[in-house]
Amino acid sequence: MPTNAYVNAIGTAVPGHDIHPAFVDWALRRFDDVRDAKLFQRMAERSGIEHRWSVLDPTQSGGSPVARGGFYAEPVLPGTQARMEVYAQAAPRLGIAAIDALRAKQDLSGITHFVVASCTGFVAPGIDQIIARAIGLPPSVERLLVGFMGCYAAVAALRSARHIVRSDPDARVLVLCVELSTLHLTETRALEPMLAMLQFGDGAAAALVSADPAGLRLDAPFATTLPDSAELIEWAITDQGFRMHLSGEVPGRIAAALADPAIASAVTGGRDVAEVGAWAVHAGGRSILDAVERALRLGPEALTASRSVLARFGNMSSATLMFVLADLIDGARIENGVALAFGPGLAAEGFGFSSA
Template sequence: MTPAPAPAAWLNAVATATPSHDIHDAFIGWARRRLPDREAKLFDRMVERAGIGHRWSVLPIGVDGGSPVAPGGFYADAMPGTAARMTIYADAAPTLAIAAIEGLGDRVALDGITHLVVASCTGFVAPGIDQIIAARIGLSPRVERLLVGFMGCYAAVAALRSARHIVRSQPEARVLVVTVELSTLHLQPATTLEPLLAMLQFGDGAAAALVTADEGGFAIETPFAATLPDSAALIRWDITDAGFAMHLSGEVPGRIAQALTDPDFAAAATGGRALSQVDGWAVHAGGRSILDAVERSLSLSPQALAASRGVLAAHGNMSSATLMFVLAAMLDGTPVANGIALAFGPGLAAEGFGFRSAA
């Protein structure tokens, strides 16, 4: 007897949350003062081209609306140690994640959750934030948990891929997927252009999604992955005594563009789909130059990455949460018959999956 095919796994709904403290302009002023005049002018030009209007932080607003780098702010005097940053993460990450979960509860019933998958790379705590979240929202102690840690910007793919595998093997499963990143906890005292431009991209955000076998939303189709050779040094997190130091090479967009012009890599990075038939692109908004590289290399229309560019403008790059914000925007938009979700991260790797709207 031929076994029955595995059921489809559906991304039924996504909700997002950001803090209320916009730190983008304060960072720009702080960063340009750390550069010599010639580099500061180049920094200003890159700020204008970045396509980012706001980035949000869990760090508190100081006296008289002061930013984290203003007198009395978290970064005002000296760079805090990793312990101080992780103390904030242990409280603020679950709190922001729960705000997203509460928003999800306004969209879809969250009773009977059987599995919790949490992705985060901007902090560590034990018991893990998966356990903290589960306890705070009252999940049963029997709920199975998975914590996807330190994978970076494509961790949302790993989290949704795991949820898909769970649902296809256990059709009755109801999987709560959460991504939460507090990138602004990791400001570094850089005085050169490249690291300051990297930090210009990042903000805080969380997203929550429900994945089940119940038709509705987006069907999560076959996942795929590809890694560029000799590229491991291009995107890197280094854990230091003063937080996590992000290294994001200026070579990344060019390497992505070059790789996507290789038919073999492009086929691997898009799951072998015929690009002419793709009517929905959910691309991780890692930065304007990365989105431009994808658009040019795959010969996409100027509107193809509109959802990604909108998320970048409103929130910046929130690491693993960013792709979920893009998917949330697309769920509220035009139905998609043949979509591709794609994210880039440490490795340098591309990971993604196909998706389509319910009939």
């Protein structure tokens, strides 16, 4: 029988600067159309988000990055080089904070592999090398860097760790997702991109995956791409950061896809939806969670963990799903769980899981 792989423990970290209220105030002053401003305010109030955290420092007076003296205060926003300089310093620090949180729960000796997912920055040597050196991993540790996949990159990272452990039962895989989404504020007065930026915050999560039967067992993965949807989520590198396009059609397209019995069956591993004991759905936004709940006809408590993460942290790209799993791993025993995330493509990826 193949070896099972388990997420033994998860540690999480966010920066200390809550930028959500300041962003909402800033955005409301930028709309030329009063109707757009009113709609944005209504959507912000209904977003289900209470806090989003940023690695960008407060101003000397305690203001946000968009305040006078902040990173985004100038009429011309910082270029991609300036943003990547911040990423090169802040991403390793935040990633190490998540690993330290994991180490407080789990012995991290004997790491053989290091899998890192990060979609919000680039630097070479990569943050996998920078962090490995900083935390004292031996040079012999095998590294994998998953980049620019978007919000479902955590699935790719954990799936890769599962494959490693199943092929080498002695492997101890350190998995890290670290995302600095707030480095990518873009100049706009349009409603749709403002609503997209309303969702995102910074965060990091680290997990140990091994054959030790503790925590959550990682079961079979799944992946699918929704037809005729490639233009709905786009992530482009520009001279002023990475520009996200998140179409308002995404929730409806997700709901329509999950209503297809074939896709729903792929997501649940062939089980009836009622047999799924827990859901870890990427908290990409309230409308996305609502679409999943509606399409699969889930009960009102099914996505409690995802909605809680959204409220406390916003959408942290790939790290978000790991935060949801972190809440579930410390909760009640789980049978037949499903993890599900969406991203550019429009793709849906995930895996089954259950308590060890």
